[in-house]
Amino acid sequence: MPSDKWKKFAPETVQLIFTAVEEDDIVNEQTSLPQSIDLQCSQENIQNYYALCLQFWQEGFTRLELQGLVHKVLKGGELSATERMQYKYIRSRYKHLRFAQRLYSKKHESSLFFRQTTVVLGHFQDAFRNGNKDAIRFYGNILRIYLSLPVWIRVHYALRHTRLDSENGFIVYRQEQMRALRALIAKPQLTGREFHSVRKFISQQVSYYDTLRSIDPSNQDAYKISRFLANINGLMGDRHDEMVADKLAGRKAYDEPALLDINIRQRLELFLARYPM
Structure with a gap:
């Protein structure tokens, strides 16, 4: 796409995405997913x-x-x-x-x-x-x-001058990402690096729905998914802080395998269950 053809949005839309990004790691138990994605x-x-x-x-x-x-x-x-x-x-x-x-x-x-x-x-x-x-x-x-x-x-x-993917390519990419996420959480324990990979998958997904809900504020499904994923992101952020603290205190190596918190696992499994693969 030519560099001078990128659409410009109203300040109100930019403010909406700022607000959405600010909520990216806020833990909120009152979140729910739509029945289908x-x-x-x-x-x-x-x-x-x-x-x-x-x-x-x-x-x-x-x-x-x-x-x-x-x-x-x-x-x-x-x-x-x-x-x-x-x-x-x-x-x-x-x-x-x-x-x-x-x-x-x-x-x-x-x-x-x-x-x-x-x-x-x-x-x-x-x-x-x-x-x-x-x-x-x-x-x-x-x-x-x-x-x-x-x-x-x-x-x-x-x-x-970034070249963008096609509609089909975009769908295939997201499905590949979610299959990789599913393979990771199928393991009973995750190393620190694997935990970090899971968090990256979720952060990328929440960024997509943050953008979608900002352009289309009436899209309640996008808002729900954004907040649901932000909740997972926040829970994983809190857990990551604990892992770093354990490492610095010498209590546990960062990359030592550990069980994935049940609150995080259940939410990830629910999201994947509703995600079209």
Whole structure:
């Protein structure tokens, strides 16, 4: 799709996706799934979903704003509560667009520099949260390169010239993802890496329904699925925090196999049972 043909949405729609992304990991027991999940998605909708995700990223911050936050931490400064929230929101926009590239693009993968920037933003956030000066220096200097003007221009070009998948290709990709998820949770125990893989599958799915419900606010099924998956995401996030704490305290290795919490497993199994394979 030509770079100048991406649809632009009203500010109200962009605000809706911001709200949806903010709810991505909120645990809410009052969630339910529709009896069936419709996988059909027109080519126009695939284009619109990617366009909204791109706009959500483009309009959320400037390169200089993000550079300023990174440079402040690199110089030994501490981000204020407002600046930490600003950094969190920027990273959320990166993650949402990375999921969009995986979902809607022909290759179902994120472009190299954009993907790497998203990953390093997470490592840098962990570093300054924990006061790890070596990690701050290491990842901060990588971000200085990724946020330099030549790389920034290249990233923008790749994002605007992403080739999107067909209707059928999009359905097949999602079904493959869910079959892989089903194979993972068929195991009685999961390693830390497998647990992380399960969470990535769910995060990607919730990003899709967040976008769908933002473009079509009247779609109650999309809203229900979004909130149901966000609940799983939140439960898995809480469990992940426990796993990291156990690792840091020396109580249990992160990758040691463990039973999947029954509250998480039951919700995953229900979702897969209603997902057309």
